[in-house]
Amino acid sequence: MKLLRLTALLLFLASGTVAAQEASPSYPFIRYNLNHLRYDTASPTMQAFLTRWRNMNANRQGNLNIVHIGGSHVQAGMMTETIRMRLIDSGPGIVGPRGMIFPYSAAARCNNPPDYRVHCRERMILTRCVYKEPEYPLGLCGIAVTAQGQHSEIQIALNEPTVDFGTTRVVLLGHSNDGVVPRLRTSRTELYPSYFDNLTARYFFNIDQPVDSFVVVLPCHEGQQFTVSGIYLDSPAPGLSYHSIGVNGAAVPDYLRCPNFVRDLRMLHPDAVVFGIGINDANTDNFDTAAFRRSYLQLIDSVRAVNPDCAFIFITNNDSYFKVSRRHYNVNPNGTLARDVFYRLARDTGGAVWDQFQIMGGLRSMEKWKDQGLAQTDRVHFTRAGYTIIGNLFSDALLEALNDNR
Numbered sequence: 213m214k215l216l217r218l219t220a221l222l223l224f225l226a227s228g229t230v231a232a233q234e235a236s237p238s239y240p241f242i243r244y245n246l247n248h249l250r251y252d253t254a255s256p257t258m259q260a261f262l263t264r265w266r267n268m269n270a271n272r273q274g275n276l277n278i279v280h281i282g283g284s285h286v287q288a289g290m291m292t293e294t295i296r297m298r299l300i301d302s303g304p305g306i307v308g309p310r311g312m313i314f315p316y317s318a319a320a321r322c323n324n325p326p327d328y329r330v331h332c333r334e335r336m337i338l339t340r341c342v343y344k345e346p347e348y349p350l351g352l353c354g355i356a357v358t359a360q361g362q363h364s365e366i367q368i369a370l371n372e373p374t375v376d377f378g379t380t381r382v383v384l385l386g387h388s389n390d391g392v393v394p395r396l397r398t399s400r401t402e403l404y405p406s407y408f409d410n411l412t413a414r415y416f417f418n419i420d421q422p423v424d425s426f427v428v429v430l431p432c433h434e435g436q437q438f439t440v441s442g443i444y445l446d447s448p449a450p451g452l453s454y455h456s457i458g459v460n461g462a463a464v465p466d467y468l469r470c471p472n473f474v475r476d477l478r479m480l481h482p483d484a485v486v487f488g489i490g491i492n493d494a495n496t497d498n499f500d501t502a503a504f505r506r507s508y509l510q511l512i513d514s515v516r517a518v519n520p521d522c523a524f525i526f527i528t529n530n531d532s533y534f535k536v537s538r539r540h541y542n543v544n545p546n547g548t549l550a551r552d553v554f555y556r557l558a559r560d561t562g563g564a565v566w567d568q569f570q571i572m573g574g575l576r577s578m579e580k581w582k583d584q585g586l587a588q589t590d591r592v593h594f595t596r597a598g599y600t601i602i603g604n605l606f607s608d609a610l611l612e613a614l615n616d617n618r
Contacts, residue, residue: 239601241573241580247605249525249613250555251564258564261484261523265614272305272450277480279312279455281467282488282527286458287316289325290596293372294603295610296327296454300375302611308451310377312444312480315366315428318357325456331367334359339439340459341466348439351385352476354459354467356441359430368443369425378422378447384415385442385476392438395429402429412475413441422447441472444479455480463492464507468514477518485515488527490554491592494546495532505553512561524563526554527606531569531578533591541591543576566609568602 251258268276278299280292300307317324317331319338324330339346341354348356357366370377384394384405396403396417405415419426430438459466467473467489489511493504515522528551533541551569558565573580581587586598594602 239584239586241577242601242605243571243573244605246567246571247609249564249566249609251558251613252562255523255562255564257521257523257562260521262614262616264483268451269303269306269614274450275308276452277311277455277482278452278484278486279457279477279480279482280486280488281457283458283462283492284460284593285491285530285599286456286488287323287325287460288458288593288599289327289456290599291594291603291606292454292456292458293325293327294600295607296456297372297374298604298607298611299452299454302614306451307375307377308449308453309447310370310379310445311453311455312353312442312457313368314353314355314442315357315368315440316355318366318440323460327370327372329367329369329371331369333363333365334361336360336364336440340461341470342459342461342463346469348441349472350470351441351472352470352480353385353442353457354462354470354473356386356439358437358439360432360437362431362433364430364432364438366428366430366440367425368428370445376422377424377445378449379424379426379445380419380422380448381446382417382419382426382428383444383446383479384417384428384440385413385444386415386438386440387413388432388436388438390432390436390438392430392432392436394438395431397427397429398423399425412479413472414479442476453480455482461492462489464489464504464511465493468507468510474514474517477515481519482515482522483519484523484525486525486527487511487557490529490550491532494529494544494550495534495592496546499546499549501549501553504550505556508553508557509560512557524558524561525566525610526558526563527566528554528569530572530592530594530602531575533578535590543578545575548575564613566606568606571605572602 315330316322318336320335336357339348339356406418407416529547532544578591
């Protein structure tokens with residue numbers, strides 16, 4: 213088993229090295245010289261975060277939690293998977309718990325990140341924070357699925373062969389007004405919750421041996437329901453957890469409609485939050501930058517209610533286009549306006565900016581990414597190859613800052 217993991221890791225690192233070598237000369241529109249985090253080196257929160265990283269990396273003790281929040285770019289999972297693997301591979305022995313995940317594809321037509329597989333016997337009811345009036349109270353993940361069948365099960369299997377995310381405790385975030393008690397089935401046994409915290413709506417399952425796959429059993433009899441709003445995969449291993457929180461179509465105000473956002477975030481207690489929300493806010497002819505900034509400051513206040521010393525990293529919007537007819541697209545000029553707001557937010561919070569907009573090539577660069585097969589035809593989203601490049605670029609900039617000993 214260890215030999216297989218080592219072989220897979222070497223193949224992964226080799227492929228990543230080849231990709232990095234090919235990317236630089238192949239795409240002259242990418243501004244590699246701009247690929248840095250921009251922040252005030254005197255910022256107390258950024259310096260505290262960088263110090264915590266260096267201590268964890270040097271001593272292999274404790275856990276560092278980074279939470280990446282966004283929309284469809286994050287739900288797709290390809291960018292954040294790349295970042296997670298790059299950070300873990302940056303130093304030996306820093307693999308921590310896998311952390312928060314969500315079973316997106318438990319609902320019909322809802323895409324799942326590639327780093328874990330989800331299978332359900334019966335499709336579940338979907339609730340997202342983008343709905344005008346979500347039927348169920350949502351939390352940090354901004355999304356929920358509701359089971360209502362007696363054979364409802366959610367099978368989870370981690371799909372990151374190069375990393376041993378052995379889970380010894382599963383925390384199910386969810387609730388039932390009908391008295392449904394969830395169970396957890398592994399290859400060896402079936403468990404009832406070791407503990408249920410009614411105040412935080414969390415069911416704790418302790419597992420005697422690490423697992424990388426399990427089944428959440430939700431035995432709903434006629435008329436009963438159980439709503440799942442997140443799954444936390446825990447282990448005693450020290451190191452880094454990179455949690456990706458994404459909902460297709462989400463704008464900043466959508467996360468403000470999640471009444472249990474702060475409650476759930478307390479479990480993660482982030483050392484840093486990477487904000488990548490904004491592409492949907494700016495997808496309008498009348499982009500209100502003042503309202504955009506106000507909403508962001510409200511969301512930042514929610515994070516600070518959990519950790520006042522949390523560091524913030526803002527990813528500017530990628531260049532994008534409006535669809536005006538079946539075959540015609542116009543460039544979205546709001547990317548530059550949103551970029552200015554992100555820089556203001558970084559100054560307001562002592563945070564950092566990763567200027568994705570300029571690094572990828574600036575206004576109208578998305579067309580060039582599409583022509584190279586790196587962006588989809590909607591000129592808003594990237595392809596897997598494009599998301600991998602974006603993830604590697606962000607990782608390079610973050611690791612540069614993390615390893616800067618100034």
